[in-house]
Amino acid sequence: MRFLYPCDPFDKKKPGEAYEEDFLAAQAAGLSCSLYSAEDFEQGEFRPNPSFSEGDEIIYRGWMLTPDNYQKLQNAIEAKGARALTTSAQYQHCHYLPEWYSLCEDFTPKTVFLSKDADFSSSLLTLGWSAYFVKDYVKSLTTSRGSIAENVAEVFEIVALIEKFRGQIEGGVCVREYENLLPDTEERYFVFNHIAYAGDGVVPKIVRIIASRIRSPFFSVDIVHNSDGQPRLIELGDGQVSDKKKWPADRFSEIFIG
Template identity: 30%
Template sequence: MFLFPGDVVRPRRVDEHFAGEAEAARAAGCPVALVDHDAAARGEVADAVARVPGGATAVYRGWMLSSRRYAELDSALAGRGVRLHTDGERYRRAHELPGWYDALSAFTPASRWTTGTDRRDFEAVRAGLGSGPAVLRDYSKSMKHYWLEAAYIPDLADAVQAWAVAERMVQLRGDDLAGGFVVRRFEEFTGAEARSWWIDGVRRLVTAHPDTPDELPPPDLDLTGLQPAIAALALPFVTVDLARRADGTWRVIELGDGQVSDRPASTPPADLINALIQNFPEGTVSGNSPSITEAQPR
C-alpha cells in the first residue's frame, strides 16, 4: 500500500503534488490511502492515520516529517495493523546526517556536528575543522536559500563571523531545527546536482535534481564505487544527491529517506512507483488489488 498526504482543502483527495504518483500506483494495482500530514506534523497521529485501513505493508510518499514525528506516525500505523517498510529508526538514520555520514565519509565533504546549539560546542567543532570555508546546516537541512547569511562560512578561522552565521541559521530554522549544528568543509562544485534512488542498497533510478529538473545527469555518472557503502547502511529506500567537484570527481551532497525525497518534474511518476513495486522484498504487486475508497478523487 502507498500512503500519500491528503489535500489540505479537499482532504479526500491526494495532495496535488503527489497526484501523479497516486494515479500510477492505482494503475499498477496498488492500494492507496491518505495521511493527514499537517496532523502528523503536529503530533496528532491518531487523526493523521484515521483514513488508513489496516493489514498491509506501506510505503509513504509525502512531505518531510521530523524523525520524532515520523516515529510517532510509524507507531500509530502499527496500532492499526500497518507496517511501514521504513521504520522510525531507519528513517532517522537516513534523514539525519549523523546516521549516514560515517559510511559515506570517503565520498562526501568532511563534517563535524554538535548535539544542540550551545556556542561552546560549536566552537569545538569549528576549531576541529581548522581554517578555510565551510557550509553550515543542521542534521536534516541547510538554509541554502539564505546562503550568505545562514549557510556559508567564508573562513572557519573567523570565530565571530562563523558564529553570526550559526545564530542566523538557528533563527531561521526555529522550532524545525533538527539535532544541532553540522559544519561541512566547503568544496567547489560545478553544474547541476543529480539525484539517485536506492532500494535495499541497489541503485534503481538516476534522475535530475528537483531544483533543476531539465538538467539531466550526464551519461558518464558512474556510481559503482558508491554501491557497497550504500548497501552497508542497510536502509530500505534512500536518495543520494551528488554533484561534480571542480576536479571532476562526483561527491555526495546529501543522503535522505526516499519516502520524503521529491521527484523531479522531468521523471514520470510511473518510473518511480514501478521501481518501488518491482524491487521491494515483497515482490511485484498483483494488478487485482483495489484502491482504497477514501483516496479516490471526488
C-alpha cells in the same frame, strides 16, 4: 505494499497538490495507495482511506517529519494492523547526517558535529579549513544568504539564521569542509531494498557502494561532482520524504514494481 500520501487539506478524497502527480502515477502503475489527513493526525486522529488490510506494508510519501513524529506515524500504522516498511530508527539513520557519516566518510566532505550553543571558535579554528558549509542535522539555509561561511563569525551568523527562518536547529549543527562542487552536476538516486536506481537508468559505482553500506529499505542519495570531476556524496535522505527531483513520476513508480 501500500503507499500513504497526505490528502488535500480541503478535500480528503484528493491527494495534496504537492503529491498529486506521484499519487496518480503510482495508481496508474497498479500500486495500492491510501490518503490521510496530516492535519487530523496532528490532532491525534489517523484514518487512512482506503483503510489498511491486515499485514499491509506501508511506504509513506509525504512531508518531512522529525524522528519523533515519524515514530508516532509508525505507531499509528501498526495500530491499524499494518507495518511501516521503514522503522523510526531506519528513518533517523538516513535523515540525520551524523547517523550515516561514518559509513560514507570516504565519499563526502569532512564534517564536525556541534551543539548550537558550542564554542565554534575553539572547535573550528584548529581544522585549517579555508571555508565552511553550515547546516543542521537535516537541512541547510535556503535563503539568499546561503550556507557557506568564510570565517567562524559567519558560522555563528548562519546558525542564527537557520534557527530564525526554520524555527529550530534540528538535532544539532553540522560544519562541513568547503569543497568546490559543481551544482549543475547534482543528481538524485534512490535505493529500494538495497538496489540502486537512477532516473536515466545509469547508476554510478559510488551509488552502488553506498547502497551496500546503508541499512535502510528506502533512501535517496545525492551526488555532485567537484571541480576535479570526482563524484562526491552530498546528502542521504529517507526515501519517503525525499522529493523525486528530475525523475519523471512514472519512472519513480517503476522502482517499486518487482
